[in-house]
Amino acid sequence: MNAPLIGARIERKEDYRFLTGAGQYTDDVTLPNQSHAVFVRSPHAHAKIKSIKLDRAKKAPGVLAIYTGEDLSKLGGLPCGWLITDVNGQPMKEPPHPSLAQGKVRYVGDQVAIVIAETEDQARDAAELVEVDYEVLPAVVDGSKARAKGAPQLHDIAPDNTCYVWALGDKAACDAAFAKAAHVTKLEFINNRLIPNAMEPRVANGSYSRADDAYTLYVASQNPHVERLLMTAFVMGLPEHKVRVVAGDVGGGFGSKIYLYAEDVAVTWASRQLGRPVKWTSDRSEAFMSDAHGRDHHTVAELAMDKDGRFLGMRVKTTANVGAYLSTFASCVPTILYATLLAGQYKTPVIHCEVTAVFTNTVPVDAYRGAGRPEATYVVERLVETAAREMKLDPAEIRRRNFITEFPYQTPVALQYDIGNYNATLEAAQKLADVAGFAARKKASQAKGRLRGLGYAAYIEACGIAPSAVAGSLGARAGLFEAGEVRVHPTGSVTVFTGSHSHGQGHETTFAQVVADRLGMPIENVDIVHGDTSKVLFGMGTYGSRSIAVGGTAIVKALDKIVAKGKKIAAHLLEAAEADIEYDRGEFRVKGTDKKKMFGEVAFAAYVPHNYPHDKLEPGLNENAFYDPSNFTFPAGTYVCEVEVDPETGKVTVEKFSAVDDFGKIINPMIVEGQVHGGVTQGIGQAMLEGCRYSDDGQLMTGSYMDYCLPRADDVPSYQVDTRETPCTHNPLGVKGCGEAGAIGAPAAFINALTDALGVKDIPMPATPQVVWNALQKKN
Amino acid sequence: MAVKISMKVNGKAVTAEVEDRTLLVTFIREHLRLTGTHVGCDTAQCGACTVDMDGRAVKSCAFLAMQAEGASITTIEGVAKPDGTLHPMQAAFKENHGLQCGFCTPGMVMNAIDFARGNPNPTEQQIREALDGNLCRCTGYHNIVKSIAAGAKAMAAGK
Amino acid sequence: MHAFNYHRAGSLAEAATLAGKGEAKLLAGGQSLVQAMKLRLASPSDLIDLGKLKELQGIKSDGKSVTIGAMTRHAEVEHSAEVKKAIPALAALAGMIGDRQVRAMGTCGGSIANSDPAADYPAAVLALNATITTNKGKYEADKFFTGLYETALKPGEIITSVSFQVPKRAAYMKFKNPASRFAIVGVFVADFGTGGSNAVRVAVTGAGPCVFRQADMEKALSAKFAPEAAAGVKQKKEGLNTDLHASAEYRAHLVTVMAKRAVEAALK
Known part of the structure; x- marks a missing residue:
């Protein structure tokens, strides 16, 4: 019998590869015929783009293509996944969020053009030759000044720079409580703006296969399926089955790699135009001005x-x-x-x-x-x-x-x-x-x-x-469930596919502990797979400390189905009633007897179904589950x-x-x-x-x-x-x-x-x- | 303009033609395809690119490949034994959960090994100061400090 | 970084000839220059690598002075038994530069030639009344640093070594910028034990556009080498730097605090 694994301090399964330099982070992936992209970014906080001249840049050594907002004008904007309804019952203001600026830039770092060349240095050299003529506009950076009279206006559809005014709670009751208070403590403060700084800067490497008419995007992301959903459905108008998103080893996220970013769209789109894979690797300076910030x-x-x-x-x-x-x-x-x-x-x-x-x-x-x-x-x-x-x-x-x-x-x-x-x-x-x-x-x-x-x-x-239904009623435009799949192999080892994504959290170990503990097998017999839309059935990804509670539970539900099917198979093999079979730490037993079948024997029977209840059951032992918490x-x-x-x-x-x-x-x-x-x-x-x-x-x-x-x-x-x-x-x-x-x-x-x-x-x-x-x- | 360069990397002699402006880290990652050495910043502060050059931990993003002409370089790929056995410092990181996302880890390990060679029994404060040139966003350093203390001891004991 | 032509100097003479070319720059350890080039803030046409010039490396001590070759790495100075014995404050200063990986590459000559307003070495040069030797001649410390990233060096001139005078006692105190770890204020105090009104030299880095000597403090400390003597001298805020991390007023205050603490350390 194995000692319980839930609650055990187990060294991490993923560590060997990280400690020996064998991790495969997105920038470590270089595809055949790889090209490299650099973005031209706005040096101004607020400006109209009067013209963009590309002649000199296009002639620079190694340059393959340069695209601007004009080229991407047919694509949709980057969507926002949550609709907030304001105090007057009106939807929040959602200004267009283009992948490359459409006539105006609105922050230092806003993307203006993508320059693609044979090498990153060449792309960077050429990017310096892109001549953008800006008409600089006054800017506002302080949130508390954004609604002031005369403040510069960012978006025509958002008067007073206001996205929404929203409220929660009973104001009248609250005011009444304050009226009878013996003491009131009051504070006014700023919760400072932070820059996330995952140690691995963002990377996106898009490629298009004409043979399959399909895209693959390698990207440092916390939720590849959501990235794919947003990109295909809202921005590029592609069917999802034609886009594979791979987020392999990811060097930290802390939220900053949840989002669909402009760069991800641009390299994916450009890979088809160019017929070559296009890789963009953010440098740290760029990360400071292009990764979503926090708080403020x-x-x-x-x-x-x-x-x-x-x-x-x-x-x-x-x-x-x-x-x-x-x-x-x-x-x-x-x-x-x-x-x-x-x-x-x-x-x-x-x-x-x-x-x-x-x-x-x-x-x-x-x-x-x-x-x-x-x-x-x-x-x-x-x-x-x-x-x-x-x-x-x-x-x-x-x-x-x-x-x-x-x-x-x-x-x-x-x-x-x-x-x-x-x-x-x-x-x-x-x-x-x-x-x-x-x-x-x-x-x-x-x-x-x-x-x-x-x-x-x-x-x-x-x-x-x-739950998803409640989140939906509050404006969420996505479900908030998680998916998991347990694939039992014929000899009884297990591969688990999860929609959660690990970028430092150690899911390959924690989830394997859960699976091995519940199935009663050595942890070495369990591998966890995540981060690839072509392997994992679906997923909502990892953020909001949701992985074990939601993703882990989806796996448990799939495990329950495995055990339930295993009991049916064992009942057949042991010539007992299904109701009399119990499962405990790797063994299917007939209650009150010493008759039993090991988990591996049952798995084998499922894949080599010579003696099998074909009239009642399909062969194989593979189950998936979706879990939407209450x-x-x-x-x-x-x-x-x-x-x-x-x-x-x-x-x-x-x-x-x-x-x-x-x-x-x-x-x-x-x-x-x-x-x-x-x-x-x-x-x-x-x-x-x-x-x-x-x-x-x-x-x-x-x-x-x-x-x-x-x-x-x-x-x-x-x-x-x-x-x-x-x-x-x-x-x-x-x-x-x-x-x-x-x-x-x-x-x-x-x-x-x-x-x-x-x-x-x-x-x-x-x-x-x-x-x-x-x-x-x-x-x- | 291309220039010729030769050095020893993880015990093997390598020779290549590179652009003058090639950084050592670019040479290691792009030319030699040893991608365990990472780039996490562009101001020589994060230390994810740390390698060993002639017995000293250095930041491979902070100087040119040409400056390493004739040098002997060890990257994270060259630290474990050929049979896969982890170096005592690597083992200490694993045992003490000294890594999470793993991105800063190669640089941490390379710096720690060099540090521990000169400090077989370091204090917590010495370890923390020795990590001035290595940023980690995941671990809060707590377990990295523990790992290095344990790794230094193990190295001194000749494990 | 922008493209450039790399040259490895085989001799000091060759380096000097090459350094005269176009927008050439000398490459010592590269810990500042290469970073500036990566960010495309510096774009030399040619880089002259001094790394293989053995004659620029090494540490010598004769009791009166410690001479450090221009290409000597910070780590060598930090760990040098000779330096630790003759001028422990100098070894300690070298150990406070950047981080240990940077110290393994960065050089004394490179740091001094760069004259970064927040660098550590210039404070030692000034306080220890060093002599800077180049391929063309010698400079007294007081005439070497001329402004923000500016020195008396002429184009193509190459520092070969720096001789620091051995004081009776000295210490360097650095208040670090929390982000960059450069000095917001660094104060080097050196007592040469000669008596008289100029026995003590006090150099301040980080606070102004260029390293400078604090004359009032030198006078007070020459009269009485004690923490309270330093504490009694207020640094004027006029002319000091103001940035995100420290106002001129705060820097001025820190000059006094760091000087006081340096004297305390020197007396230990």
């Missing part, structure tokens, strides 16, 4: 309390900067994934949130690790901690007083939490962080002339967006951050960071811990180091690692992580998802700690040394 909210938030610090109501008003165009899921991030999370872990009875989404002359903004939920958690947890300080309550106590303790719990902002135990994670986090010893540590810091602070964040997130999952936890400040320089050191999460059942704790470490680091990055900055005229000032500060190893400490478990009630594995939690909870924990250390009410993110020093100067 300006928010005013208020929390009403009674005299004991019990929450009576929350009012939130947010302006979300969506950039120059609507990226694939841009519209749902500051609405459906944001306002619905404002209850947090608390029994706040009434909540009202109004969100205004605006267009600006900046890179489009879309989901980035956490997507809406970090912004919501920041609102809630900054308010709660500030309220505790203002009410002179212990920050843990004010949370305890307001925690939801009975489940299922219907929030006033649409979600129904199935289960949780917030006291358990809070208490565990306090122990892990040694909160009791904080006062002594603070004293020791003071003795060295340093300031020390401690902050909490008790986050909640909603993962695995579902609810979101709700991971939650408490983070405690402790910082030390050097008041002379403003430099902040994260001294301790303790995270206790409830992810439901855990398949591989080692992998889960890794997800928390990475997420927390991105959260600390947002709070302390990272911030996208534009000049007033729309030049990207943080366009490389020289100015955009990605966390390095010596910026962060080693972490203390632990988990508590309340299994999800509505999926068979009891799992919730763990990919985003760290990025969701960490920013508020950090800023709560820093404001505690400095003795200030608020400080902007990222709290760089200069920002901290300025805050101290202002205070003193």
